[in-house]
Amino acid sequence: MQVSVETTSNIERRMTIGVPAQEIDQAVQKRLQETARTVRLNGFRPGKVPMSVVKRRFGAGVRQEVVSEVMRDSYVKALEEKDISPAGWPRFEPKNMEEGKDLEFIAIFEVLPEIELGDLSKIEVEKPKAEVSDKDLDNMIDNLRRQQADMKSVKRKSKKKDVVTIDFKGFIEGEAFEGGSAEGHKLTLGSGQMIPGFEEGVIGAKAGEELEVEVTFPEDYQNEELAGKPAKFEIKVHTVEEPVLPELNEEFFKKFGVEAEDEEGFRTEVKKNMERELKQAVNNKVKNDVVEGLLESTEVEVPQALIDQEIDRLRQDAVQRFGGQMDPKQLPAELFTDQAKRRVKTGLLFQELIRQNDIKAEPEKVDEKIQEIASTYETPDEVIAHYSSNPQQKAQIESVVLEDAVVDHVLDKAKVKEKKMKYEEAVQAGQSQG
Template sequence: MQVSVETTSNIERRMTIGVPAQEIDKAVEKRLQETARTVRMNGFRPGKVPYKVVKRRFGDSVRQEVVGEVMRDSYVKALEESDVSPAGWPRFEPKTMEEGKDLEFVAIFEVLPEIELGDLSKIEVEKMVAEVTDKDIDKMIDNLRRQQATMKEVKRKSKNKDTVTIDFKGYIDGEAFEGGEAQDHRLELGSGQMIPGFEKGIVGAKAGEDIEVEVTFPEDYHNEDLKGKPAKFEISVKKVEEAQLPELNEEFFQRFGIEADSEEAFREEVKKNMERELKQAMSAKVKNDVVDGLLETTEVEVPQALIDQEIDRLRNDAVQRFGGQMDPQQLPKEIFQDQASRRVKTGLLFQEIVKANDLKADDEKVDEKIREIASTYEQPEEVVTHFNSNPEQKAQIESVVLEDAVVDFVLDQAKVKENKAKYDDVIQAAQQQRG
C-alpha cells in the first residue's frame, strides 16, 4: 500500500492511497465464491450456480462493495502508519477503480488546527463585584410571595403591583396599526411587560374607566415599522385586582423546599441561595468576557466536522428541553451554526492553553467544587460519596475546574477592571449573555 499526504490548508489534508490490484481482485473473487454458495437462481440448485454466471450477474456490485470496504480499511491502516489525527470521517474520491488495475483513491479530511495564541495582555475583562443586601433579600422574598399570591378584585384606583384586565387599541398618526390591539389582556402594573409609559399611564385608573395613553416606541423596538414612533392607545380598564400575599410561615417555606421554623431562618436560606447564584453569575460573566477576548485576539480555523458534531449535540439538547417529540435532524443547522462554532473555537483555545502551559485540575479545587454542588442537596455527604465513586461524573467536575484554571490563567495576563454592581445587575448581565 502506497500513501502520500498533501497539506491543502491549515486544517485540510488530502491523503492519496494506492492498493495493489491483486489485493482487490483476490477480495472480489472470495466474495463472489461466497455468493455462489448461497445465491438462488432459476435453473440452478442452491449452491450449484457456476462461478462465471455469478460473476457475470453480481461482479460489478460485489466489486463496488469490496472497493468501498478496502478504501475504509486502507484509510484506517494508513492513519495508524502516519502522524495524522483527523477531526472527522473523510470524503473518499476514487481515481482509478478499473478491474485489473491498482486501486488509487484520495481521502480528504480535516485535522485540528495549529493554534498560535494571541497577545493575552490585550484582553479586557469587566469583573462585576456585588453583594447580597437586605434589600435584595426583601425583594426576592416579595417575588416569592407574589408567585404564590391569590388575586382579589378591588374598586379603588389602580397602583403598581396591581393586575388590571384591559382592552386596548393603538394608533399611529390616527391609524390603527397591526399588533396594537387586544381584549381581556391581563397586565401587572410596573412589571415592564409593555413599552415605557404604557403601564405608568394606567396607574390611577379605576375599573370601568376609559383612558388614553401617549407613548413612544423605543428606538431598539423589535418591529422595524414602529421603532421610535409616537403612538396613542385607547384603553378600557375592565378590572383591577390586588395580590393577596401569603403569610411567611412554615407552610410557605416548605413550598420552596426550605425547612425553616422562623422568618429569620427562611431569610438566611434565601440569602445562601442568592449568594450561590450571584457567585455563579459573576463567574459566568467573567468567563464569557475571557472567551470573547480570546476569540478577538486569536484566529481559529475550525474543522466543519467538529461544528457538525456540536450542532448535533445542540439539536438533541433542544429536543429534550421541549419534550423530545421530534427528530433532532429536522431542526435546521443554521439555527445552531454560530453557537456551535463559538463552542468549538472555545474548546480548541482552552485545550491549547492547557497544553501550552501544562495546566491541571487541582485536586483540592475539585473537592471544593463537589462540596459546593453537594451543599444544595438534603444529604450532602451522600452526594460527595456519589461523585467520588463515579469516575465519569467526577471527570466532568475536573473538566469544569480545569476550565476555571484556564480562565484564571488568562485573567492573570489580561486587563481586568472591577466594577461595583448590584445583585440584579449581575444576574441580568449573566442572563443576557446566556440568551
C-alpha cells in the same frame, strides 16, 4: 499501499492512496466464495452454485462493497502511518477503480488548525463586585410571596404591583398597527412588561375606566417598523386586583423546598441561594469576557467538519428542550451556524491553552465542585456518592473544573477590573452572557 499527502490549505489535506489490485482481487474472491456457500438460487442446491454464476450475479455488488471497505480501512492505516489527526470524516474521490488495476483514490479531509495564541495580557475583563444586601433579601422574599399570593378585586385606584385586566388597541398616525392590541390582558403594574410609559399611564385608573395613553417606542425596539415612533393606546380597565400575600410560615417555606421553623431560618436559606446565584453570575460574566478576549485576540480557521458536528448537537438540544418529536435535521443549519462556530473556536482555544500550559483538573478542585453541587440538595451525601461511583458523571464535572482552570490561567495574565454593581445588576450581567 502507497500514500502521499498534499496540503491544500491551513486545515485541508488531500491524501492520495494506492492499493495493489491483488489485495482487492483477493478480498473480492474471498467474499464471493463466502457468498457461494450461503446463496440460494433456483436450480441449484445450497452451496453448489458455480462460481461463474455467483460472480456474474453478485460480482459487481461485492466488488463495490469490498472497495468501499478497503478505502475506509486504507485511509485509517494511512492516517496512522503519517501520524495525522483528522478533524472529521473525509470525502473520498476515486481516481481508478477498474477491475484488475491498482485502486487509487483521494481522501479530502480537514485537520485541527495550528493556533498561535494572542497576547493574553491585552485581554480586558470586567468583574462585577456585589453582595446580597438586606434590601435585596427583602425584595426576593416579597417576590416569592407574590408568586403564591391570592388576588382580591378592589374598587380603588390602581397602584404599582396591582394586577389589572385590560383591553388595549394601539394606533400610529391614526392607524391601528399589527400586534398592538389585546383583550383580557393581565398586567402587573410596575413589572416593565410593556414599553416605557404604558404602565405608568394605567396607574391611577379604576375598574370600568377607559383612557388613552401616549407613548413612544424605544429606538432599539425589536420591531424596526415601530422603533422610535409615537403611538397612542386606547385602554379599557376591566378589573383591578391587589395581591394578598401569604404568611411566612412552615407551609409557605416548604413550597420552596426549605425546611425552616421560622422566618429567620427561611431568610438564611434564601440568602444562601441568592449568594450561590450571585457567585455563578459573576463567574459567567468573567468567563464570557475571557472567551470574548480570546476570540478577538486570536485568529482561528475553524474546520467545517467540527462546525457541522456542533450544529447537529445544537439541533438535538433544541428538539429535546422543546419536547418535540421532529427529526433534528429538519431544523435549518443556518439557525445554529454562528453559535456552533463560536463554540468550536472557543473549544479549540481552550484546548491549545491546556496543551501549552499543561493545565489539569486537580482532584481536590473536582471534589470541591461536587460538594458545591451536592450542597444544593436535601441529601448531599447521596449526591457525592453518585458522582463518585459514576465515571461518566464525574468526567462532566472534571470538564467543568478544567474550563475553570483555563479561565483562571487567563485571568492571571489579563487586565481585570472590578466594577461595583447592585445584586440584580450583577445577576443580570451573568444571565445575559452566552
